[in-house]
Amino acid sequence: MSVLPLQALPLEILRQRSSTKWRSYDDDVIPMFVAETDFALAPAITSALMRAVEIGDTGYTPPRPGIDTDFAAYAERRWGWRPDPTRIRWTGDVMMGVVEVLRAVTSPGDRVIVTPPVYPPFYDTVEEAGAVVERVPLVDDGQRWSLDLAGIERALAAGARSVLLCNPHNPTGTVHTRESLTSLARLAHRYGATVVSDEIHAPLTHAPSVFTPFLDAGAEAAAVGFAVTSASKTYNLAGLKCAVIVTGADETAAVVQALPWEVEWRAGLFGVIANRAAFAAESDAWLDSLLVALDDNRRLLADLLAEHLPRARYRVPDAGFLAWVDVSAYGWGDNPAPHIRREAKVALHHGPLFGTEGVGHVRINVGCAPDVLREAIQRIGELASRS
Known part of the structure; x- marks a missing residue:
């Protein structure tokens, strides 16, 4: 049908x-x-929020709000990837998650690679984390944009400590191929760097393009990567604060677990309720x-x-x-x-x-x-x- x-x-x-x-x-x-x-809004989101208002469910976000298992099920259903729910945490929004991860994996003055043209808050977020922006623009071959892997390798070899990836890319709408993401992960692994992947536009991938979660692009990607995402762009929930931080290895999960406790408290209860409804199969x-x-x-x-x-x-x-x-x-x-x-x-x-x-x-x-x-x-x- x-x-x-x-x-x-x-x-x-x-x-x-x-x-x-x-x-x-x-x-x-x-x-x-x-x-x-x-x-x-998706009807399931409207219903969930209306029910919360009806019963005065407007308090603090609980310590185990359930968004970890909901997002894992959503990722498996939509992308064929099942992240481990025990490696999923939550925070207020994607840029909050990005800056906290960057603070944890870089030291003041470290260089973080961005791939312009790119979402303007990327520049501010790197600076907020105490790092320095290293620009490696996308390659434009006249048909499509792609990661400049050679340029990224040069920057990593010269000491850059992390790559802030936009996947899918904003503003070009580019969905990075599995091959390019795997190559990026190998480079980061080789040079002892990390990749922080903003994947907020992933649910909006149009066929025949296929979205590849960075953490699903191979063992090296899981070892070096942090993914941060939310239902907010797809389901128009930017005013309801909630995002998830996802990792694929014990070492990276430990980094996120060690973040200050208030990072999770920044997620609003209505944000969690709305994101859970968005990630549900009925949406x-x-x-x-x-x-x-x-x-x-x-x-x-x-x-x-x-x-x-x-x-x-x-x-x-x-x-x-x-x-x-x-x-x-x-x-x-x-x-x-x-x-x-x-x-x-x-x-x-x-x-x-x-x-x-x-x-x-x-x-x-x-x-x-x-x-x-x-x-x-x-x-x-x-x-x-x-x-």
């Missing part, structure tokens, strides 16, 4: 939301910048419908750009609801997003925040109704025709 696409909520409902996406700009601006989506049908909607939109964007912004460069992403688009041909400066927001009334994410590779780029959130996407690109196309 075919799966129907999930329908986005009407704009009159969305504009009642109080989150960043809907409170940063006036109502004449179409917001397509921050990674919030425009869909109703799988909702996710499948979401994937159909996002698949339609990522392809629709290609058609809209061809019609309204034919000089823009865009590759349909392997995963997620974020599109990386080069609009430098239109002469809107190194950072086109402010100009587009002022003149076309469409708010996009600023490309240069992702690294110097983002000059002339914007990131577009396609997690919306098709008609909203059409209106946004038509507005930008009209701006181009006036330029």
Whole structure:
């Protein structure tokens, strides 16, 4: 039986939301910048949260909230990988988990490799941990992006102590291949380094691409790796704080177990409740419908750009609801997003925040109704025709 696409909520409902996406700009601006989506919650999540409110279940997160076994079952069901629940801990959000792991595996002044263009908080997180950013940009062969394994090896050989991986990659939507992840793990193992993998966009991998959890990319990956993830991006739960930190070996599990106790206490009870409901099998049908909607939109964007912004460069992403688009041909400066927001009334994410590779780029959130996407690109196309 075919799966129907999930329908986005009407704009009159969305504009009642109080989150960043809907409170940063006036109502004449179409917001397509921050990674919030425009869909109703999965019914299982709504039910779980409503029940918690009804009975006043708003206290402290329990010492064994159950998200470890729920995530392990979810990973096995969706990706064919069964992490050991005893090696799964929890915290407030993915970046909290990343910074705490980096603090534990690096010393002040150590270099941590990032692979730009990459999610802007990566740079801040490395610095918050007391380390120093080492840039090794993705390789762009004109068809797809990939890890620069030779560049990463040079950085590791020169003393870099960790790799902060984005898997799948934000903003390009690249799903790293099993082969590249295995090679990365071998390099890290050879040079005594670690890999911290942000896997928050993993559930949004589009066929025929296949997501490989870093810890499942071989014995060396399990030995050197830490994965941090959450249901928050896929199920639109960023305001409900919860993420999991996953390890695959006794040594790395011991590192996480030794983190300060308050790292786990940062997970909010509503975040745990919502994440558990998201990871439950009863939410799988909702996710499948979401994937159909996002698949339609990522392809629709290609058609809209061809019609309204034919000089823009865009590759349909392997995963997620974020599109990386080069609009430098239109002469809107190194950072086109402010100009587009002022003149076309469409708010996009600023490309240069992702690294110097983002000059002339914007990131577009396609997690919306098709008609909203059409209106946004038509507005930008009209701006181009006036330029």
